[in-house]
Amino acid sequence: MIKNKKQHGGLRIGAGRKLHSGLYGESTKVIRVPTSKVSDIQKYIIQFQVNNVIDVSKSNFLLTHQPLDLFEYKVPAGFPSPAEDYKEKKLDLNEYLIKQKEATFFVRIKGDSMIDAGIHDNDIVIVDKSQTASTGDIILASIDGDFTVKLLSRNKSKYQLLPANEKYKPIEINESMQFEVWGVVTGAVRKFK
Numbered sequence: 173m174i175k176n177k178k179q180h181g182g183l184r185i186g187a188g189r190k191l192h193s194g195l196y197g198e199s200t201k202v203i204r205v206p207t208s209k210v211s212d213i214q215k216y217i218i219q220f221q222v223n224n225v226i227d228v229s230k231s232n233f234l235l236t237h238q239p240l241d242l243f244e245y246k247v248p249a250g251f252p253s254p255a256e257d258y259k260e261k262k263l264d265l266n267e268y269l270i271k272q273k274e275a276t277f278f279v280r281i282k283g284d285s286m287i288d289a290g291i292h293d294n295d296i297v298i299v300d301k302s303q304t305a306s307t308g309d310i311i312l313a314s315i316d317g318d319f320t321v322k323l324l325s326r327n328k329s330k331y332q333l334l335p336a337n338e339k340y341k342p343i344e345i346n347e348s349m350q351f352e353v354w355g356v357v358t359g360a361v362r363k364f365k
Contacts, residue, residue: 211275211301269359275302278361279312279321286310286321289336295362297321299355310357315343316350321357 205213270276281295289310291297299312307326312319313333322333322343331351333343345351 269298269361270300271358272300272302275355276300276358277355279319281321285335285337285340286323287337289323291321291336291357291360292362295360297357298359298361300358301355303356303358305353305356312354312357314350314352314354315345319354324353 266273277299278296279299281291281293281297284293287293291310297310297312303309305311305324307324309324310321311324311333312321313324315333320333320343322335325332325334325342331345333345335342
C-alpha cells in the first residue's frame with residue numbers, strides 16, 4: 173500500500189518574488205558566506221545605494237595606527253603662541269574615535285540634511301554597530317533599502333528620523349516600511365584642504 177505524499181514545498185507556478193521586482197531591480201542569487209563576513213558584505217553593498225550616503229569603508233582602511241603629537245594647550249583662533257612646552261602625549265585617532273574596532277565603519281555623507289548637527293556634505297561619519305540607538309542619537313538607518321543619516325526621535329508611540337536642516341521634513345517610521353538601524357554615529361571627520 174502506497175501512502176499519499178503531502179504536496180508541501182517545491183516549485184509552484186506563479187509563486188515567489190516577481191522577476192526584477194526586488195530592491196536591486198534584477199535577479200538575485202543566494203550565496204554562502206562565512207558568518208564573520210556578512211557585515212563586511214553588507215557594508216560593501218551600501219556603497220551602491222544612494223540617498224544621502226555615497227561611500228562606505230572599513231575603519232582600518234581610513235585611519236592609520238600612527239599616533240601623532242597632541243598638544244594639550246587650547247589654541248585660540250587668533251595670534252599663534254609657542255606650543256612646544258604643552259606637548260603632553262601621542263594621540264592615536266583610532267583610540268580617540270573608535271571604541272569597538274570590529275563593529276565600526278565610516279560613511280561618506282552626501283547632502284546637507286544634517287548640516288545643523290555639524291555634519292556637512294562630503295564629511296565622513298563614524299558609525300558604531302555595537303551601540304544601541306536611543307532617542308536623540310544620530311543614526312545610520314535603512315528605510316526600504318535606502319540609507320540615511322538622521323536624528324532618532326520618538327513622537328508618542330511612533331519613531332521619527334529628524335533632519336538637522338529646516339529645509340527637510342521628518343520621516344515618520346511606520347509598519348509598512350522596512351526599517352533597520354545600522355549603527356550609531358559617534359563622530360565626524362572633515363578635511364578643509
